[in-house]
Amino acid sequence: MSLASGLPRDLGGGLLLRQATAADVEALVQFNGTVHAEDKPFNTAVAAISREGLAGQHPTLGPSDHLIVEATPTGEIVSSIQFIPQTWSYAGIPFGIGRIEAVGTLPEYRRKGLVRHQMDVAHQWAAERGHLATFITGIPWYYAQFGYEQAVVFRTGRTIFPALVPPLPEGQTEPFHVRAATTADVPFIAARYAAATQRYLLTTVYSADLWRFDMTGRDPASLAAVTMAIIETPTGEAVGWLEHSNELFGGNLSTHNFEIIPGVSWLAVTPSVLRHLLAVGQQMAAPTGQPLRRLSLRGEAHPAFQAFPERFIAMHRANWNAYMRVPDIAAFLRHITPALEERLARSVAVGHTGALTLHWYRDGVQLTWEQGRLVGIEPWQPPRPENGDAAFPELTFLRRLFGWQTQEELEAGFNDAFSASPEVRVLLNILFPKEPSYIRSVS
Numbered sequence: 518m519s520l521a522s523g524l525p526r527d528l529g530g531g532l533l534l535r536q537a538t539a540a541d542v543e544a545l546v547q548f549n550g551t552v553h554a555e556d557k558p559f560n561t562a563v564a565a566i567s568r569e570g571l572a573g574q575h576p577t578l579g580p581s582d583h584l585i586v587e588a589t590p591t592g593e594i595v596s597s598i599q600f601i602p603q604t605w606s607y608a609g610i611p612f613g614i615g616r617i618e619a620v621g622t623l624p625e626y627r628r629k630g631l632v633r634h635q636m637d638v639a640h641q642w643a644a645e646r647g648h649l650a651t652f653i654t655g656i657p658w659y660y661a662q663f664g665y666e667q668a669v670v671f672r673t674g675r676t677i678f679p680a681l682v683p684p685l686p687e688g689q690t691e692p693f694h695v696r697a698a699t700t701a702d703v704p705f706i707a708a709r710y711a712a713a714t715q716r717y718l719l720t721t722v723y724s725a726d727l728w729r730f731d732m733t734g735r736d737p738a739s740l741a742a743v744t745m746a747i748i749e750t751p752t753g754e755a756v757g758w759l760e761h762s763n764e765l766f767g768g769n770l771s772t773h774n775f776e777i778i779p780g781v782s783w784l785a786v787t788p789s790v791l792r793h794l795l796a797v798g799q800q801m802a803a804p805t806g807q808p809l810r811r812l813s814l815r816g817e818a819h820p821a822f823q824a825f826p827e828r829f830i831a832m833h834r835a836n837w838n839a840y841m842r843v844p845d846i847a848a849f850l851r852h853i854t855p856a857l858e859e860r861l862a863r864s865v866a867v868g869h870t871g872a873l874t875l876h877w878y879r880d881g882v883q884l885t886w887e888q889g890r891l892v893g894i895e896p897w898q899p900p901r902p903e904n905g906d907a908a909f910p911e912l913t914f915l916r917r918l919f920g921w922q923t924q925e926e927l928e929a930g931f932n933d934a935f936s937a938s939p940e941v942r943v944l945l946n947i948l949f950p951k952e953p954s955y956i957r958s959v960s
């Protein structure tokens with residue numbers, strides 16, 4: 518997709534900012550493999566995922582979704598970012614969002630604002646596509662300077678240590694088996710995924726083409742490569758779907774998805790699945806000479822955690838949260854009006870009438886409620902800082918909007934966040950409840 522955004526742009530000093538083309542594929546793959554190598558000479562997993570996004574087979578990504586800064590005398594790529602358009606769902610309401618990825622600058626060109634220039638263009642691309650937000654995961658804090666707030670628990674889950682995997686009781690045969698998935702299983706997988714998304718506030722809308730690409734289009738060495746499997750009864754009836762990483766990270770085998778069909782017991786299936794994962798993890802660990810340290814399962818609200826509360830241990834890392842940018846909060850609120858009205862209708866404030874003014878000191882919004890209907894969402898500026906029903910410093914309202922923190926948690930962390938009365942706090946927790954999200958981002 519070719520979008521305006523004033524490209525190519527001469528940045529001065531012999532540097533040109535432009536959209537990538539098919540002619541850049543090899544150079545950009547090499548650039549990404551090198552700039553993201555950290556302490557290694559080259560990162561093959563990053564190079565492989567980079568090629569997947571550039572080579573033309575990806576259902577939604579191609580060279581034109583990449584920005585490049587080149588040194589004009591030589592044509593050398595000195596900085597680049599990737600923009601991954603996708604659709605997320607907020608409480609069942611789809612919205613367009615762009616992911617910023619593969620952000621890198623050669624060491625000798627750093628701290629010259631080259632990423633800043635590219636972020637500006639990516640934000641214009643998002644606006645031109647009608648996206649309501651952009652997001653990024655990555656180095657802590659850095660993206661805050663481009664208007665991002667850490668606001669969505671992006672990748673959390675629980676761990677089970679190998680010793681806590683329940684052994685198969687003596688004399689019994691395994692009641693469930695796991696086999697490799699094929700593309701014929703895509704409808705089954707998509708249905709399990711769709712059912713699982715009901716547990717979460719924010720999820721990714723994932724198409725059949727994307728599932729097929731993940732199953733057949735990825736390089737096994739890619740950062741995004743996964744193993745998809747189907748859980749079956751001994752007679753071959755499919756009861757579930759399993760998705761895990763292809764290698765261990767720090768001795769951990771990460772399971773991204775484990776879902777079963779309605780009417781089947783998590784208590785019954787989970788032990789067989791854990792024994793399967795234990796065997797897979799041990800097989801992966803053997804050639805490394807390191808032990809399998811743990812098995813992890815993603816998600817904040819997974820039924821397996823309820824079924825086996827004393828085996829799965831929470832291991833939360835705050836900086837796995839996604840940084841979110843919402844350039845027009847009023848527009849986002851207008852888009853999710855049905856969800857806000859439904860939350861109110863199910864609450865102690867059903868049928869509420871009144872104005873609710875929320876501000877972030879420089880500006881804010883007024884929500885006008887009439888008998889439970891949200892009839893107006895208008896920009897609102899506080900005449901004085903202490904005015905309004907609630908205040909949120911900087912971008913912290915996004916933590917509430919995206920379900921990361923309750924009003925009390927936010928106010929405990931920020932002295933300049935306030936709600937004018939306990940009743941306002943009740944209303945805010947109704948409208949913006951703390952809720953888990955699960956993002957299986959397009960990548």
Ligand SMILES: CC(C)(COP(=O)(O)OP(=O)(O)OC[C@H]1O[C@@H](n2cnc3c(N)ncnc32)[C@H](O)[C@@H]1OP(=O)(O)O)[C@@H](O)C(=O)NCCC(=O)NCCS
Pocket residue numbers: 552553596619620621622623626627628629630631632633634654655656659662
């Ligand atoms: C992080 C990285 C992409 C920054 O690239 P860059 O071209 O130097 O970024 P910019 O100069 O556009 O950064 C914008 C601002 O942030 C500052 N900045 C740069 N790196 C920073 C860092 N690690 N922490 C805080 N601020 C930083 C810059 O000085 C600049 O400030 P200014 O506008 O006030 O002058 C680069 O250091 C890099 O490639 N690192 C290795 C790969 C990596 O970690 N990528 C991120 C993966 S998510």
